[in-house]
Amino acid sequence: MARILVIEDDPDTADQIIDALRSHGHKVAHVADGLLAVEQLLREPFDLATLDRMLPGLDGLALVALLRDRRLMIPVLMISALSDVDERIAGLRAGGDDYLIKPFVPDEMVMRVEVLLRRRQGSVDAVLQCGNIALDIVSRQVTVGGEPVRLLHMEFRLLELFLRHAGDTLSRRIIFEQVWGYHFDPGPNLINVHIAKLRKKLDRPDQPSAITTVKGEGYRFDVI
Template structure:
């Protein structure tokens, strides 16, 4: 049984989420206000959070940003009627772990929550290393040669994915679908931008870049 914080101001939607979670053996606590959600998430431990995008007092983006800034790493499934790509990017960039658009099938919502729970459980006590780079999956922190490096949320997700495939080429399509979690857009510049940012933060003088660009294949993280 997982403890889920349900942040939803629509009573009908909140009831449907709670009912489906309960039917799958999970315990829910419901709040309808963004500021109250932040206060409760900081005061009590939860295993996951479902977070509506549009809320009174603080919207969903502000809520997840405040939680991440405070060191609260609870997995967050953002739920919203705003379904365009820019909104999904904004939700993930703010610190959300997954994004589900309304209307949604309740069983899909549960499957996504349980996927986040499995990922969190698999990350416990996990350290990923790539040469001089060390990635702490619990603290969500990165060091290079022992020096801390500050990464934005999506930069961290991208580095984690590359590290889990250390030494293996991963295509732009796979990165886009696994890190950003929506279908590949060949015209998107997101990956290029984030790879460039990672290189700037991770690379050290006198060392080859840890991230290689492989023409026609994608990218590869190496232990350098």
């Protein structure tokens, strides 16, 4: 359970964020004004903040920049209807840790929050395992059924993401942002090629593929 401050002036959006976070066991507080948010963050300990880009009192860019100036390094997920690449870059450069565009899927928002929380806590399991596939973070070794498999750097990162979210459907956008660091979809070929190569190295003739394409949604890694 994490203590999260939701900074959002739209009541419906705030309720959507709060309900999703609380349904995953997090303790949530809410404020609708940028200046009041700064006061609360400086006064109380929070593990993470979700931050609307457009706020009364103090806008999101100025707010996160102020927090960083005060050496408050709390993870910040910026949530905004401003979807231009320049706007997203501005939010990240100001000090935001991630940027989510409205309207959003609540499950995706929660996933981004939990990724940021794990990154902050530094609690990374040394070995990730799902079925007969194991990945060692430290040695960077991967085995399938006990047999070593050699993965290239981006293939390793892609598999690590899948193992951390086994059973979850990951959108293309989530994959591009978490594996390649892109906050936009550069086109189908990049991810399709890497998924195909990863399947070829992980799949066995007598078993179904571990990576399932979920039409219109993304990809899911299943226990095999």
